[in-house]
Amino acid sequence: MTVVLDPAQYQETFPPVASRPTAAPRARRIAGMCGPAFVISVAYVDPGNFATNMSGGARYGYLLLWVVAVANVLAMFVQALSAKLGIATGQTLPELCRDHLPRPLTWMLWAQAELVAVATDLAEFVGGAIALNLLFGVALLPAAAITAVVSCGLLALAPRGRHRFEVVIGGMLAIVLAGFLYQALRAGSFAGAAGGFVPRLAGPDSLLLATGIVGATVMPHVIYLHSALTRRQSGRAALRSSRVDILVALGVAGLVNIMMLTVGATAFHGHDPGGLQAIHAGLGDVLGPGAAVAFAVALLASGLASSSVGTYAGQIIMDGFLRRRIPVLVRRLLTMAPAVALLAAGVDPTRALILSQVALSFGIPFALIPLIALTSRRTLMGDLVNRQSTVIAGAVVTALITALNGFLISQALAG
Secondary structure, three states: OOOOOOOOHHHHOOOHHHHHHHHHHHHHHHHHHOOOHHHHHHHHHOOHHHHHHHHHHHHHOOOOHHHHHHHHHHHHHHHHHHHHHHHHHHOOOOHHHHHHHOOOHHHHHHHHHHHHHHHHHHHHHHHHHHHHHHHHHHHHHHHHHHHHHHHHHHHOOOHHOOOOOOOOOOHHHHHHHHHHHHHHHHHHOOOOOOHHHHOOOOOOHHHHHHHHHHHOOOOOOHHHHHHHHHOOOHHHHHHHHHHHHHHHHHHHHHHHHHHHHHHHHHHHHOOOOOOOOHHHHHHHHHHHHHEEEEHHHHHHHHHHHHHHHHHHHHHHHHHHHOOOOOOHHHHHHHHHHHHHHEEEEEEEEHHHHHHHHHHHHHHHHHHHHHHHHHHOOOOHHEEEEEEHHHHHHHHHEEEEEHHHHHOOOOOHHOO
């Protein structure tokens, strides 16, 4: 299977606003522009989120719900800037970095972005492999190969029209949502959950976990990707539709993350079961076998969807920084190699997920800093240039996420 994803093919040309003057056609036009954020949103419910959020709920109850909510707001802000960059310039973030930054810096940014893509695939492959193992008893190594084959099939949809790809990925997100909704209903009452949205912590350990939740939320590969998915749109109508798209899609992802934490809090009552396999077994014991199956199915959908999106982002990264493309099967083989090597070496899968999150954390500032700088240039953005308040907010968000990720990396290396 040799499929080369062409970012230009993924987009569609939209008619000008003037040709759709009435309210109903305008609403349909806005709906037609929606969808990119649903592709992006799967990165915010990837297998790494499963372990982090459910562990947070198991250990601290509802205490860290406010952290999940804050992390989701930060993600919306960052993705809105990336979408706006594509709308205003008609180019992707990697392309703009190539055109406006020194060549050595461009090569450095490309190299670290490729490492981010590999780390992304590591988390998704491991998550998908664990899910297949839990559902069907498939050994982890062949399960990773099955995950690769299925995600390649999903990627084959991308060049054939953006809506088909978006519908499939959106369907995967719906499966994840349904899985955790079922678990939440089985868990029953969530009395006291509202108190978890009051900011507070319970010592250094809870601070470390809160840092992990926030620091690992914003994924660098989808910052690059979002600008590519909106670059064929233009004007303020497109900007408004992208904001609606982001609000709905990341709102759903945020709800899933909240349910992950609340289910963990309700099911495990202050006892952290450990890795994903132990969480699956614990859910079966506490909430019944249906909840365990729902967890595994949601994990499988998350792994498959986020894996295909991660590989597509890798194509955007190489095409933008280097003007080069490689067959998606070749990219898939290259990026899955570390995951296969770790699984073959017998490395604990949950530990592999933690390592991948550390690597992703390293890539955050390399995407955020250029994003803020470029969206603040009037010569590039025109009327859609960042306001001063947006620049300040962006600088604060960038500094906060970078600092949190730095702390997360230092703690992980120390451990």
